[in-house]
Amino acid sequence: MSMRRWPLYAAQTLLTVCAIACSAGALAQAYPNRPIKMVVPYAAGGFSDQASRILAEGMSRALGQAIVIDNRAGGGGRIGSEVISRATPDGYQLLMTTNGTHTYMAVTEKNLSYDPVADFTPVSLVGSYGLLMVTHPSVPARNLQEFIAYARANPGKVNYASSGMGSGLHFAGELFNGMAKTSMVHVPYKGSGPGMQDVLAGVCQVIFDGAAKTQIDAGKVRFLGTTSAIRDPRFPDMPTLAEAGLPGYDLTYWVGLFGPKGMAPEIQARLNAAVRTVLAEPETQRKLTAMGMTLVGSTPEQLVREIRTETDKLRQIAAAIPGGIQ
Numbered sequence: 001m002s003m004r005r006w007p008l009y010a011a012q013t014l015l016t017v018c019a020i021a022c023s024a025g026a027l028a029q030a031y032p033n034r035p036i037k038m039v040v041p042y043a044a045g046g047f048s049d050q051a052s053r054i055l056a057e058g059m060s061r062a063l064g065q066a067i068v069i070d071n072r073a074g075g076g077g078r079i080g081s082e083v084i085s086r087a088t089p090d091g092y093q094l095l096m097t098t099n100g101t102h103t104y105m106a107v108t109e110k111n112l113s114y115d116p117v118a119d120f121t122p123v124s125l126v127g128s129y130g131l132l133m134v135t136h137p138s139v140p141a142r143n144l145q146e147f148i149a150y151a152r153a154n155p156g157k158v159n160y161a162s163s164g165m166g167s168g169l170h171f172a173g174e175l176f177n178g179m180a181k182t183s184m185v186h187v188p189y190k191g192s193g194p195g196m197q198d199v200l201a202g203v204c205q206v207i208f209d210g211a212a213k214t215q216i217d218a219g220k221v222r223f224l225g226t227t228s229a230i231r232d233p234r235f236p237d238m239p240t241l242a243e244a245g246l247p248g249y250d251l252t253y254w255v256g257l258f259g260p261k262g263m264a265p266e267i268q269a270r271l272n273a274a275v276r277t278v279l280a281e282p283e284t285q286r287k288l289t290a291m292g293m294t295l296v297g298s299t300p301e302q303l304v305r306e307i308r309t310e311t312d313k314l315r316q317i318a319a320a321i322p323g324g325i326q
Contacts, residue, residue: 031091031267035066038094041080041101043073047210047291051255052096054287055126058278063270067094077101078112085114089121089262091271096126099254100168103310107318108166108325116307121263124275125298125306127288128254130228131172131208133241134221139205144224144244151182158184160206161195166325169195171314172208172227172251174321179246210253210292228252233289255293256303268300 040052049071056067072080077100084095102116114120133144139158141147151158162169165188177184184206189195192209199207200220208227213234215221225241226232229250241249257275259268278284279297288295298306318325 031270032063032065034092035068036063036092036094037070038067038096039070039072039080039084040096041072041074041077042098044071048096048098048255051127051288051291051293054284055096055257055275055278058281058284059271059274062274062277076105078105078109082113084258084260085119087260089260089264091259091263091267093260094123094271095120095258097256097258099256099307099310102256102307103314104166104168104171106311107314116311117304119261121259121261121268122300122303122307123257123259123268123271124300125296125303126255126257126275126279127293127295128228128230128252129210129291129293130226130230130232130240130252131169131210132212132216132226132232132235133172133176133206133208133224134199134212134216135224136199136202136205137220137222138202139222141224142222144239144241144246147224148180148182148245151180151184155183156185158182158206159187159204160184160208161187161189161192161199161204162207163192163195164188164190166318168251168253169208170325171317173206175249175251175317176208176241176246178317178320179249208251213292228294230294232292233294234292254296254306256306272300 038052038056040049042048053069056069060067072083077097081095081097081101084093087093105112106116135141135147139147139150141150160173162173169192170186170188173184173186187204192211195207196209196215198204212221216223223238225239225244227241229240229242231238231240276297279295285295
């Protein structure tokens with residue numbers, strides 16, 4: 001290129017860069033100008049679906065556009081997550097999911113088709129909740145310390161139900177075994193519902209289940225504590241397992257909002273602000289805490305740190321499980 005043409009070329013390049021930047025800025029300012037689809041990778045009616053609908057309703061008000069829930073169940077949440085990992089990053093396709101698809105699967109799935117961090121744009125960690133450790137009434141233990149003593153005195157005779165190999169319930173039980181020096185026997189089921197039914201029938205003695213409130217209120221099971229580091233808002237007088245006798249025990253579920261990788265920072269910031277606005281609303285707080293959720297409303301960076309930290313922790317738990325998790 002001649003020196004005479006260089007100024008013209010440089011000017012054209014600068015104009016192109018400015019045009020692209022201005023176009024991106026204008027797009028972000030106009031966002032959203034049409035309805036947004038929020039993919040929930042689980043079946044309608046479950047905990048994640050209910051929480052997503054509450055958040056979507058509030059975000060619709062905050063953003064001035066409808067947010068439509070699209071349930072893409074299958075593969076334990078993998079299918080819906082794959083859809084968003086490959087979607088156009090224009091802010092009109094979002095993923096509301098749990099750590100099941102972004103930390104547990106990173107540990108339990110050998111050939112996961114997406115990277116939980118690299119293939120998504122993090123928006124916000126919405127809220128967290130613990131599992132409820134409950135026992136059949138026939139277990140001669142009124143509190144956690146008595147249960148640990150009983151389980152240690154009866155190695156291999158206490159069964160705990162889970163929703164399947166590699167599930168959060170499975171990890172909760174094995175983390176308990178490791179920290180309490182017990183040897184409860186894992187009995188996997190196809191979902192926590194069938195597992196709870198066998199606990200009620202006395203086939204299994206223990207389950208870690210976030211949906212056990214109905215059975216607790218009815219007096220059908222005995223509640224020993226919650227797995228998270230924070231008390232369940234529905235049971236403010238009940239201790240966490242860490243408080244009740246296992247210092248450091250913490251296994252928490254969470255719900256987070258993501259977009260596809262490559263989403264504009266301006267759109268990411270707009271969505272994050274909308275989440276925080278919704279979580280500050282008293283009615284949203286009432287609905288979500290009634291489900292047992294502790295509200296968070298994090299920055300995108302905090303969500304990424306949570307994914308990485310929790311994945312490392314789950315790998316350590318998995319490595320200590322006798323026979324592995326497959």
